[in-house]
Amino acid sequence: QVPRESEIKAAMQEAYDQFKSNTGGANANYIPYLDHVNKNLYGIVVATVDGKVYELGDTKYEFGIExxxxxxxxxxxxxxxxxxxxxxxxxxxxxxxxxxxxxxxxxxxxxxxxxxxxxxxxxxxxxxxxxxxxxxxxxxxxxxxxxxxxxxxxxxxxxxxxxxxxxxxxxxxxxxxxxxxxxxxxxxxxxxxxxxxSYGVSARDLAIMGATFANGGKQPVTKDQIIDTKYVPRILAIMATSGLYDGSGDWLYRVGLPAKSGVGGGIVTVVPGKMAICVFAPPLDKAGNSVKAQLAIQHMVKKMGLNLFDSVSK
Ligand SMILES: NC(=O)CC[C@H](N)C(=O)O
Incomplete structure (x- = not known):
């Protein structure tokens, strides 16, 4: 079951407010362009498998997909x-x-x-x-x-x-x-x-792209079946074990969902059969994963009860 609209919006707002003023991490500095991106940008998007898209904050800004x-x-x-x-x-x-x-x-x-x-x-x-x-x-x-x-x-x-x-x-x-x-x-x-x-994507784009994996390989807005459904669990498994590099184990322990990060500051998380959550905020931790995005997604997943390892389904 996809969570209700009110539940999604409440989780987004809470995560947004709670971490907006977090100053942890630093922009990627080994790529000069990324070093100069405004570090206060912060956007949260949820794209559901039924094609609905919810946005909060800087969700139109095009950042490096990396x-x-x-x-x-x-x-x-x-x-x-x-x-x-x-x-x-x-x-x-x-x-x-x-x-x-x-x-x-x-x-x-x-x-x-x-x-x-x-x-x-x-x-x-x-x-x-x-x-x-x-x-x-x-x-x-x-x-x-x-x-x-x-x-x-x-x-x-x-x-x-x-x-x-x-x-x-x-x-x-x-x-x-x-x-x-x-x-x-x-x-x-x-x-x-x-x-x-170097593709420029907005958090909205990346959420919809990620929601394709939540929806068995079918893009939820255009309804285009892009990849065979049978490949999706394989891609998600690889994301779960290594989507956040050397931070992957820690991520899976805290969040319990496959995700992929980029040094541009985006993280896209896939909730199979339900939605993708994309959060964009440039400052990164030592492994190269957005600090705010990790916190915000973790908060939302907990709030909506979306951890895959949770045996009590909502
Ligand atoms: N972690 C990343 O996002 C790295 C991508 C970057 N283009 C690199 O090759 O270093």
Whole structure:
């Protein structure tokens, strides 16, 4: 049962008020553009499987999607290639390490084990089939358009800022090539990955995109069946174990729901069969997860009784 409108709105308002003046965390500073985003921006959106969208605060501001893009590219690769190829060529286990870890690659005999950290996400991007760079970007772009229900802009200033400072990711892409875990040109892949991370999304967009996973792969507003329903639990499982990187275990312990964060300050949480909750607030904790978004979502989930591990259903 999707919670009642009054219940959703009350939970949103409470979470908004309670954490509005929280000053914890800091903007991502390794990408200059993100460092300069107004740190007081704060927006909460709930998108339900029946296509209703509730918004509070700065829900129209377009922020960098960053690592939240990884779940959608994973969905594309999974839809195209099937589970076995994703399992064998990328991997589905958690690294338990920071999102940009090189040590994780060195320690794992398989090199990539997870599509939601940078290494595995670039490998996943390289796994998308297309004859050339332009065609691959157009495919990714068309895919994101279906999830959002509108053509998403690339924030060119962010793309430029990140491209000028992404040498670490370029290094990871080349390292993966040396281990045979990169499935297209590594530097081209790193560039396309950087571009997918530079999409501008509002909290509203990201909530609706996430609600597609709550709704068996069917976009709840456009009613477009984007991915096969059978893939959804797999994607959500990977989100549950590694959507917040090395903060994932702690998150699952507190919230009990799959989610994905990005260093742009967004977190999208999926409540299967019910809704997605997206909160945007730029300051991040040490793992790279929005401080306010974590607090607000945790509060709302508790208030509405949405923890998946809760045996008393509401
Ligand atoms: N955690 C993130 O959001 C990281 C994404 C960012 N584009 C990076 O590669 O560093």
């Amino acid at each position: 690592s939240c893009s990884k779940i959608f590219v994973l969905a594309l690769a999974m839809q195209e290639r099937g589970l076995k190829q994703i399992e064998d060529s990328i991997g589905v286990d958690a690294t338990g390490m920071p999102f940009n870890s090189v040590i994780a690659i060195e320690l794992e005999p398989q090199r990539t084990v997870n599509p939601l950290v940078n290494a595995g996400a670039m490998a996943t991007n390289s796994f998308v089939q297309a004859p050339n760079k332009q065609a691959k970007w157009e495919k990714i772009d068309a895919w994101f358009t279906r999830f959002a229900g509108r053509k998403l802009p690339v924030i060119e200033e962010l793309y430029k800022s990140e491209s000028e400072t992404n040498q670490h990711n370029q290094g990871i892409a080349l390292l993966l090539q040396s281990y045979g875990r990169m499935y297209d040109d590594p530097l081209m892949t790193c560039d396309l990955y950087t571009r997918q991370c």
